[in-house]
Amino acid sequence: MIIQVSTLEHRRVTPVGSSSLIDVLAAHADRTPTPVVPQDRVCSLVTALAQVPDRRDPRGVGHVLSSVLAVAVAAVLAGARSVAAIGEWAADLPQRVLADLSVFRDPFTGVYRPPVTSTIRRVLVDVDADALDTAVSRWIIASAASTGGAPGRQAYSVDGKTLRGSGRTGGQRHLLAVLEQHTGVVVGQIDVDGRTNEITRFRPLLEGLDLTGAVVAADALHTQREHARWLVDSKASAYLCTVKNNQPGLYRQS
Known part of the structure; x- marks a missing residue:
């Protein structure tokens, strides 16, 4: 059985504010090819999301955390961009899809x-936002690998993105993401809040990835000696960075 999540309809509702994790999930959906998810990958999504810690009081809990998160992830992949839209999308699902998403079953x-x-x-x-993003990223990586993966040497690009509609100008959510170039899959992303910048979030973004033998490309902002040394010495990878006037000495040599 195949679930074409991109074709499941939902009613458009005004998006929620920037505090919602929908922005983070949507960044994966916006930068990942339109998904056709086989049943085994839906089941593995639920399994991956089971790694996210449940911080709720167990008293009165009816729905397992992984099933609620699976519904949210699938709904966002289908185009939902608000909590109300996710709820409406879930309410319209047939029983067989709800079963695949492991939702609550009336005994x-x-x-x-x-x-x-x-x-x-x-x-x-x-929910723990970092744990959720890590779980979704790992599921996407596993899904890409199960379909043959990337040919030859892996190539990653690191880039920042301000999420449209995530807040007023100057207060919008900004993410630093890493994309596998052969498949177009976003394999990781990290929040860049007002107290830091992309440079300090570069290493935390890539820390959990196996970059052995890969090439990592980044824009001029990340043309930093510390980044280059870390990629070569610690991650055993190569790098490709743009040189501009933010590195005047290196720029004159190029």
Whole structure:
């Protein structure tokens, strides 16, 4: 069975504010090819999301955290950009898809019941954002590998992106992301808030990736000696960086 998540319809609703993790999930969807997800990959998504810690009080919890997150991830891949849209998308799902997403099953009727909008909202507000992003990134990497992966030497590009609609001008969410160039898959991203900048987030972004033998490309902002040494000495990778006037001595030599 194949689930073409991009064709599942939802009603457009005004997006929630920048505090929502939908912005982070949407960055994966916007930079990843339109997904056709086989059943085994849907199941593996639920398994991957089980690694995200559940910080809820166990009393009164009806839906397993991984199933709520799986619904949210699938809905965003299908185009949902608000909590209300995710809830409406989930409410329209057929029973077989709800079963694949491992949602709550009524023990008396045997009917699968998707999480309602209020439950989805509470989960997304409280979830560990970094753990969720790591789980989604690893699932995407595994999915790409299962379809043959990238030919030859792997090539990654690091770039920043300000998310449209995530806040007013000057207060929008900014992410630093790394993309596998052969597949077009975003394999990692990290928040760049107002207290830091892209340069300081470069190493944390790439730390968890196996870059052995790969080439990492970045723009002029990341043409830094520390970055180059770290990539070669610690990650056993090559690098390709743009040289501009932010490195005047090196620029004159080029």
